[in-house]
Amino acid sequence: MTTLLYSHEACVRHDPGEMHPECPARIEAVLTALAAPEFDALERRDAPRASVEQIIRVHPQPYVDQLLAAVPESGRRGLDGDTILSPGSGEAALRAAGALCAAVDAVMAGEADNAFCAIRPPGHHAEPDQAMGFCLFNSVAVGALHAREVHRCHRIAVIDFDVHHGNGTQASFWNDPDLFYASTHQSPLYPGTGAPQERGVSTNICNAVLPPNAGSEEFRNALRASVFPALTRFDPDFILISAGFDAHKDDPLANLQLVEEDYVWATNELIAIARHACGGKIVSTLEGGYDLSALARSSAAHVRSLMAA
Numbered sequence: 001m002t003t004l005l006y007s008h009e010a011c012v013r014h015d016p017g018e019m020h021p022e023c024p025a026r027i028e029a030v031l032t033a034l035a036a037p038e039f040d041a042l043e044r045r046d047a048p049r050a051s052v053e054q055i056i057r058v059h060p061q062p063y064v065d066q067l068l069a070a071v072p073e074s075g076r077r078g079l080d081g082d083t084i085l086s087p088g089s090g091e092a093a094l095r096a097a098g099a100l101c102a103a104v105d106a107v108m109a110g111e112a113d114n115a116f117c118a119i120r121p122p123g124h125h126a127e128p129d130q131a132m133g134f135c136l137f138n139s140v141a142v143g144a145l146h147a148r149e150v151h152r153c154h155r156i157a158v159i160d161f162d163v164h165h166g167n168g169t170q171a172s173f174w175n176d177p178d179l180f181y182a183s184t185h186q187s188p189l190y191p192g193t194g195a196p197q198e199r200g201v202s203t204n205i206c207n208a209v210l211p212p213n214a215g216s217e218e219f220r221n222a223l224r225a226s227v228f229p230a231l232t233r234f235d236p237d238f239i240l241i242s243a244g245f246d247a248h249k250d251d252p253l254a255n256l257q258l259v260e261e262d263y264v265w266a267t268n269e270l271i272a273i274a275r276h277a278c279g280g281k282i283v284s285t286l287e288g289g290y291d292l293s294a295l296a297r298s299s300a301a302h303v304r305s306l307m308a309a
């Protein structure tokens with residue numbers, strides 16, 4: 001069946017500044033790679049805006065109001081040292097969260113087996129009441145709660161192979177035994193959370209840490225040894241992927257040594273688990289990835305696997 005590709009031109013207009021690694025060219029690099037003839041079968045859709053109702057399932061309304069009110073009419077406004085708003089940031093963040101909700105709707109409606117959201121800003125560092133780490137709204141968490149609220153999916157899992165720990169997603173899921181979050185990430189590294197002892201209210205959190213310079217073998221072993229068994233035990237009704245590609249060996253923000261083939265392997269393993277647990281239903285979303293060439297090749301490899309599911 002089809003794989004859906006959600007994106008929106010607004011995601012290019014969030015511009016945190018010339019020297020910022022989370023740059024508009026990231027989306028252009030991904031979409032250029034996915035414009036190759038081998039991706040002709042992707043069904044491309046514009047991401048709608050998330051509604052406030054959808055976002056406040058994760059973020060309190062005052063946070064949403066204050067964030068959107070802080071978006072400058074011109075110039076830039078820093079929320080912290082590296083989380084910076086430009087005039088296009090509010091629209092981009094709404095489209096990013098909206099992509100996840102629309103992708104969940106489409107997959108639940110049987111319009112496709114799976115979907116990839118090529119969106120920015122990323123979201124997994126955004127805590128319920130705190131923007132941080134380039135992230136404004138936690139789009140993957142918004143998608144997860146949308147699946148539950150609207151589609152009555154009871155148990156939702158998010159698997160995060162970005163090189164950074166998704167502290168925001170973990171915080172959103174911590175107290176809810178029907179939400180599962182698993183992450184592979186480099187440690188030590190920003191944001192400093194994600195120790196294996198952080199297990200959530202009912203061992204619904206699974207953190208697998210990788211030392212600097214770890215590569216394919218350590219990554220695959222961590223997924224095999226802890227993440228996949230925990231995910232299988234959780235028995236999800238729906239799987240979302242926080243697909244960051246900054247664990248790639250060429251990425252400038254971290255020190256892991258993954259290659260495209262590792263993303264193919266991880267994606268295929270997740271597809272196999274999803275097939276058994278939940279009829280193959282997967283929605284994946286872009287998180288980090290800051291070497292434009294590695295990002296383009298890795299996201300293409302990931303989407304190629306989704307299409308072959």
Ligand SMILES: [Zn+2]
Nearest residue numbers: 162164246288
């Ligand atoms: Zn990252």
